[in-house]
Amino acid sequence: MADVRVENLVKRFDDVTAVNNISLDVKDKEFTVFLGPSGCGKTTTLRSIAGLERPDEGNIYIDNILVNDLPPADRDVAFVFQFYALYPHMTVFDNMAFPLKAVKTPKPEIESRINEVSRILRIEKLLPRTPEKLSGGEMQRVALGRAMVRRPKAFLMDEPLTNLDAKLRAEMRAELKRLQKDIGATTIYVTHDQIEAMSMGDKIIVMNFGVIQQIGTPAEVYDHPANLFVAGFVGSPSMNFLQCTYSNELGKSTLIVGNNDFRLDIPESIGKKIKDSATNAELILGVRAEDIFIRDEPSPETVQAEVYIVEPLGSENIIDLRIAENMIKAKTLPTVMPDIGQKVNIWFNKDRIHIFDKNTEKAIF
Numbered sequence: 001m002a003d004v005r006v007e008n009l010v011k012r013f014d015d016v017t018a019v020n021n022i023s024l025d026v027k028d029k030e031f032t033v034f035l036g037p038s039g040c041g042k043t044t045t046l047r048s049i050a051g052l053e054r055p056d057e058g059n060i061y062i063d064n065i066l067v068n069d070l071p072p073a074d075r076d077v078a079f080v081f082q083f084y085a086l087y088p089h090m091t092v093f094d095n096m097a098f099p100l101k102a103v104k105t106p107k108p109e110i111e112s113r114i115n116e117v118s119r120i121l122r123i124e125k126l127l128p129r130t131p132e133k134l135s136g137g138e139m140q141r142v143a144l145g146r147a148m149v150r151r152p153k154a155f156l157m158d159e160p161l162t163n164l165d166a167k168l169r170a171e172m173r174a175e176l177k178r179l180q181k182d183i184g185a186t187t188i189y190v191t192h193d194q195i196e197a198m199s200m201g202d203k204i205i206v207m208n209f210g211v212i213q214q215i216g217t218p219a220e221v222y223d224h225p226a227n228l229f230v231a232g233f234v235g236s237p238s239m240n241f242l243q244c245t246y247s248n249e250l251g252k253s254t255l256i257v258g259n260n261d262f263r264l265d266i267p268e269s270i271g272k273k274i275k276d277s278a279t280n281a282e283l284i285l286g287v288r289a290e291d292i293f294i295r296d297e298p299s300p301e302t303v304q305a306e307v308y309i310v311e312p313l314g315s316e317n318i319i320d321l322r323i324a325e326n327m328i329k330a331k332t333l334p335t336v337m338p339d340i341g342q343k344v345n346i347w348f349n350k351d352r353i354h355i356f357d358k359n360t361e362k363a364i365f
């Protein structure tokens with residue numbers, strides 16, 4: 001396996017800049033996920049690494065070798081798509097043997113590699129079957145197997161689980177992650193599904209409009225989003241955003257939320273960060289649903305909210321709350337079941353709030 005490095009990659013299609021000057025580093029044996037909404041340039045980046053698109057600018061290195069001018073076949077990477085593209089008239093064995101035969105691998109070597117990979121993927125019994133007799137999950141494993149027998153320097157996967165039903169997707173997520181660790185395969189995985197990215201990636205590269213928004217571990221991206229886009233894209237339900245301004249009346253740091261709908265005293269350390277780096281008074285307060293709590297009794301620390309709706313999800317409830325014109329979602333235990341219209345006291349865990357500059361959209365805290 002090998003590391004993959006992209007330096008200042010730019011790719012344009014007519015007047016669309018699909019990838020706009022991105023640089024990234026995927027380490028040997030690492031599982032890196034490109035995460036972002038449809039059209040943000042993930043696939044184009046992956047295809048450029050595979051050699052299926054020619055960059056307009058920038059360099060791509062695989063195993064420290066500049067591959068810009070190498071055709072796809074000479075880059076020694078394996079591409080796994082969301083469409084399995086198995087040959088329908090060939091058995092699973094022949095489908096897996098195909099890429100090896102194409103490079104004239106000796107027959108005994110082909111057999112030994114297919115046997116080894118089939119064992120790892122638990123598809124030995126499927127080898128004599130044709131693809132029409134396989135389930136979606138089995139087809140996906142065969143497609144992976146066909147990539148694995150080549151022993152490539154890196155796996156490039158473009159939404160490979162998209163066509164599976166929700167249950168199988170969840171199973172395959174875990175299987176794929178385990179497999180990647182077992183074989184130590186450098187993997188770049190493209191998805192728009194933040195759950196896949198969070199659950200599988202060692203590293204997540206969040207993209208939007210052809211630009212990298214943040215690179216970090218799942219925990220870094222979730223707990224310390226670099227900007228409003230990342231904060232809103234990663235996490236379910238999405239982070240709550242409340243418009244606010246900062247006040248330091250009487251020497252006390254306070255956020256004035258909405259149209260003075262409520263005030264939230266914040267630690268001086270956060271106040272100092274706002275004073276030091278906010279470009280103007282307009283801020284966005286970000287709070288995740290799990291950091292909002294419903295309290296039985298009001299206190300100077302709580303804010304009154306009205307229950308708009310309760311969404312029971314079995315293991316937890318999402319409670320939509322209204323404070324004047326502000327709507328927010330709180331995540332609670334399933335036993336918390338307030339009535340629609342009920343007034344409740346909510347408390348924000350200030351250790352976990354986020355402050356963004358409304359003007360630059362960058363995180364201040």
Ligand code: ATP
Binds near residue numbers: 040
């Ligand atoms: P998706 O998840 O929908 O595949 P993506 O993040 O992978 O999205 P890309 O497929 O890389 O995004 O596309 C990035 C931008 O480039 C989009 O605006 C897309 O329409 C455009 N684009 C991609 N390929 C081509 C092409 N061959 N010709 C013209 N425009 C293209």
